[in-house]
Amino acid sequence: MLDNEATPNQEEFFYGHIEKCMVCFAHYNVEKQIRQLLKSKLNNKEVPNALAEEIRRKIVS
Numbered sequence: 001m002l003d004n005e006a007t008p009n010q011e012e013f014f015y016g017h018i019e020k021c022m023v024c025f026a027h028y029n030v031e032k033q034i035r036q037l038l039k040s041k042l043n044n045k046e047v048p049n050a051l052a053e054e055i056r057r058k059i060v061s
């Protein structure tokens with residue numbers, strides 16, 4: 001969702017959903033923070049999805 005791969009409809013659904021769903025909202029914020037953290041560490045280069053995924057799993061699960 002954060003990679004601009006989602007279609008406008010998917011995005012609309014997603015943002016509408018997280019407004020009402022605390023679980024997804026929390027996960028979304030975790031992911032956002034991970035990516036910001038990694039971006040600053042990687043000098044604003046794109047964060048590889050596999051790396052973000054790995055870190056997210058460690059934090060969320």
Ligand SMILES: [Zn+2]
Nearest residue numbers: 017021023024
């Ligand atoms: Zn949800």
